[in-house]
Every structure is written in C-alpha cells, then in structure tokens.
Amino acid sequence: MRVLIVGAGIGGLTTALSLHRTGVHDVVVLEAAARIAPLGVGVNILPNATRVLDELGILEPLLAKATRTGELRYYNCRGDLIWREPRGLAAGYRWPQLSVHRVDLQAELLAAVRERLGERVVVTGALVTGVAVGEHGSSVEVEHADDGCVVVSGDVVIGADGIDSAVRAVLYPDEGAAPGNGVVMWRGTSWVPPFLDGTTMIVSGDDSRRIVLYPIRRADTGNVMVNWVCAQPAPDGVVPRSGRTGDLARFRESFDAWRMNWLDIPGIIAAADEMHEYPMLDRDPLPRWTFGRVTLLGDAAHAMYPMGSNGATQAIVDAHALAHALAGHDHVEDGLRAYEAERRPVTTRLQISNRGMGPESVITIAHQRAPHGFADISEVFTPDELAAISAQYARTGRFDVDSVNRVDVGRCS
Incomplete structure (x- = not known):
C-alpha cells in the first residue's frame, strides 16, 4: 500500500x-x-x-x-x-x-x-x-x-x-x-527565572482577555524559556488573516496592569525577542x-x-x-x-x-460572578462545580x- x-x-x-x-x-x-x-x-x-x-x-x-x-x-x-x-x-x-x-x-x-x-x-x-x-x-x-x-x-x-x-x-x-471570532492572539517566548515549581502552566483572564504561560525549555543558568499567549478582541477592530510579526504597543496597554505579586507578566512579555500576531480561527x-x-x-x-x-x-x-x-x-x-x-x-x-x-470557561464564569475579585473561591463556586467542569x-x-x-x-x- x-x-x-x-x-x-x-x-x-x-x-x-x-x-x-x-x-x-x-x-x-x-x-x-x-x-x-x-x-x-x-x-x-x-x-x-x-x-x-x-x-x-x-x-x-x-x-x-x-x-x-x-x-x-x-x-x-x-x-x-x-x-x-x-x-x-x-x-x-x-x-x-x-x-x-x-x-x-x-x-x-x-x-x-x-x-x-x-x-x-x-x-x-x-x-x-x-x-x-x-x-x-x-x-x-x-x-x-x-x-x-x-x-x-x-x-x-x-x-x-x-x-x-x-x-x-x-x-x-x-x-x-x-471563520474567526474577532480575537487576536499575540505569541512569543521569553527567557526568565522559573515561577512556582518550574513545571506549572498558568491561565489567567477575565470575560474577554486571556494570557497563557508555561515553561518549555531550561537553560544551564537556571532560567526557563516561557511560552506565552495573550488574547483579546482586536483592539482596533483589525484582525490579521495570518501570522505576522507583532507590535508590543498594539496590545501591551491591555496587559500592563496584569501583575501578580509573584509573577511579572508585563516583564515576561517585554523580554521576548519577537512576537507574532494571529487571528483566533477554527x-x-x-x-x-x-x-x-x-x-x-x-x-x-x-x-x-x-x-x-x-x-x-x-x-x-x-x-x-x-x-x-x-x-x-x-x-x-x-x-x-x-x-x-x-x-x-x-x-x-x-x-x-x-x-x-x-475548561477555560471557569475564568469567564468567575469574572461574571465576581468582577471585582474574591477573597475565597467558595464565594464564587460551589465545592464540586470547578472539578466537574474540568472532569x-x-x-x-x-x-x-x-x-x-x-x-x-x-x-x-
């Protein structure tokens, strides 16, 4: 054959x-x-x-x-x-x-x-x-x-x-x-110190934006290469039809305030040598x-x-x-x-x-139920609800x- x-x-x-x-x-x-x-x-x-x-x-x-x-x-x-x-x-x-x-x-x-x-x-x-x-x-x-x-x-x-x-x-x-959904994704990789245990994948967002980060390589220096993806509706209404070199200025304003006390997301994005811009298609x-x-x-x-x-x-x-x-x-x-x-x-x-x-729908649901954040996740979801969505x-x-x-x-x- x-x-x-x-x-x-x-x-x-x-x-x-x-x-x-x-x-x-x-x-x-x-x-x-x-x-x-x-x-x-x-x-x-x-x-x-x-x-x-x-x-x-x-x-x-x-x-x-x-x-x-x-x-x-x-x-x-x-x-x-x-x-x-x-x-x-x-x-x-x-x-x-x-x-x-x-x-x-x-x-x-x-x-x-x-x-x-x-x-x-x-x-x-x-x-x-x-x-x-x-x-x-x-x-x-x-x-x-x-x-x-x-x-x-x-x-x-x-x-x-x-x-x-x-x-x-x-x-x-x-x-x-x-067909696209009007969302643009910016993708890049950055060499940074490892976060958490060095093997954790992070997804963060609200009802319209997402950022995904995970380590994919480790250097002898101890730093890791982190793959990151930022996604949001096209800020100017212009959605590219194919991948092209991205411009940090086009999307950084949406993510500049996105800081966790243990993770500098804007710093990770800025550390990329280059980034690429894609439409979200299926x-x-x-x-x-x-x-x-x-x-x-x-x-x-x-x-x-x-x-x-x-x-x-x-x-x-x-x-x-x-x-x-x-x-x-x-x-x-x-x-x-x-x-x-x-x-x-x-x-x-x-x-x-x-x-x-x-499975990322939990982020959207959390924002809809608690747009200003929460002290304890039990205020937002019932005990078994999150596990059920993942399973x-x-x-x-x-x-x-x-x-x-x-x-x-x-x-x-």
Whole structure:
C-alpha cells in the first residue's frame, strides 16, 4: 500500500511514523514549504498523545528537551486563584503531559521519519493543487519548484495540511476561509527565572482577555524559556488573516496592569525577542472526512480554538488511530471509515466545547460572578462545580485518566 500524506507538520509526520510501525513502508510526505521551519513557539501535549509518542520511540529523546507539566492553575486578572489541578504523571496518568518547543518536537519527528523511512520520503516545495478521488486509488497534482506540475499516485491520500488544507478545499470547495471570532492572539517566548515549581502552566483572564504561560525549555543558568499567549478582541477592530510579526504597543496597554505579586507578566512579555500576531480561527465540524480513499487528519479535519491543549494532541491521536484502523481492515475503504467513526465524534465535541472556551470557561464564569475579585473561591463556586467542569472536558475528549491508562496496547483514543 502506498500512502500519500499532504503536510509535514506534527500530524503528518506522526502519521508517517505510525504507518511505518504498523507495516506500511511506502509513504510519501508532500510539504508545500520550501523548507520545514516550524513556528518558534511552544505546544502542550496531553498524556493520550504522549502515549503515542512513547509507542513510536519519540518520547524518551523529547523528555530531555521538554518540561513535564505538573500542575495547571487558573487565575483571574487580579491574581486570585480560581482552580488548580495536577497534570500528567502527578494526576495519575502513566504518561506525562509535555510542554515543549514546537521546533524540538517537529525536529524529533522529522529525524525519525527520515531515519526509518528514508531521507527522500519528505518532499518539500511540493504544493498540492488538486486531488483525484478514485475507486481503487487516489492521486494528487503537485506543483514543484524543480519538476513543474506532476501527478503523484497512491492507494490513500491523507490531508494533514492544516487549517487552510488544500485537500479539504477539494472535498469542500464551497467552504471558504476559516471563520474567526474577532480575537487576536499575540505569541512569543521569553527567557526568565522559573515561577512556582518550574513545571506549572498558568491561565489567567477575565470575560474577554486571556494570557497563557508555561515553561518549555531550561537553560544551564537556571532560567526557563516561557511560552506565552495573550488574547483579546482586536483592539482596533483589525484582525490579521495570518501570522505576522507583532507590535508590543498594539496590545501591551491591555496587559500592563496584569501583575501578580509573584509573577511579572508585563516583564515576561517585554523580554521576548519577537512576537507574532494571529487571528483566533477554527473550522465548522464536518459531516464527513472520508471520500473514497481520501481522508483528513488534524487541523485539516477539525481545527479548533486553542483551549485545553488539544491542537497537536488530537492530531497525534488521529495519526495513531488512522494507522491502526488501516492495519486492522482488509480493505482500505473500511479502514478509513473505521478511523473516521472513531475520531470524528470526539473531535467534533471538542470543537464545539472549545467555542465555549472549554475548561477555560471557569475564568469567564468567575469574572461574571465576581468582577471585582474574591477573597475565597467558595464565594464564587460551589465545592464540586470547578472539578466537574474540568472532569467533563476530559471525558469529552476521552483523555481522562481512566480512559488513557486502561486503553489496550495498540489502541489509543
């Protein structure tokens, strides 16, 4: 079986490795960019996905570069603690939650793909301009800088080419651009002294703004590289359509007063060498991913607002599910249908939940109930309310402790 993967991001590369592990060695990864240069920011990987990375032999080398997230805390913008919970190993999972630089993760995946499947498996500068859905195979039309326009044929085509997927555009030609919610995100990384225990993820906000911070690298000096994301409605009504270098002056006024007595948030932001500005986008859930021998994966299938650490996580789990579904069925079409039946309902629920802010909704609720802050969180929430919101979100995505730890070997959902 020959598999064509469109996109050499986290989802596409993990798919190539997962297919190789299940016995598929004829794989071609087509990447539109002339070179693979991931954005220099962080990404958070939940235990259901680090389990997959462990199975693929990627987790151990990654641990030397990543932070094992030990706790998650939600605060209002005054620094009042709303909720805290252990994460990863500290929460009872058999696998850690990782906060890692996207460059480090993608480099490990790419090196493993080239080592196991061959140096020429990943073809860069290959812009997919068309997809043919066949009954017994599929093909893609590719514009390549060196070879011009060529047709590449295979038994399966997997669109793992992100939120602006060329493959999805062929399957859904009337869909148009990804919709936004009017929110702009500014992202950067800063080297600073560690805060709290050095493994804690912080989310702070009110009813319209958010800031997320977590360490992703540690230097010999003891400082940590903190990935940070600030989000708020576009201050001037102008929402960029794609990433661009951000201007601190455009948003710092909204966050200058955002200080906790133990964390200088404005100082962390100002310490960044550069920052990037993005619109907050997602895609509407699809009624169908698979057409013949063509299917979608990751953001191409289910781009969602960045809540709950589920972007890269769900792409990795997709890759595992797809490879095992194909391996477990005699007919390709049956395998693709089984993959979609397993993954589409879960990711659809997450897409919908994230439009309501997912687990971060506790911050919005806290602001609505106590806009001027609180002395004790019990004044704002009933004893079990916060835990129930967190637990429900984990069950929605099937990454609660019981689901992840009890999954049979060879299956990961």
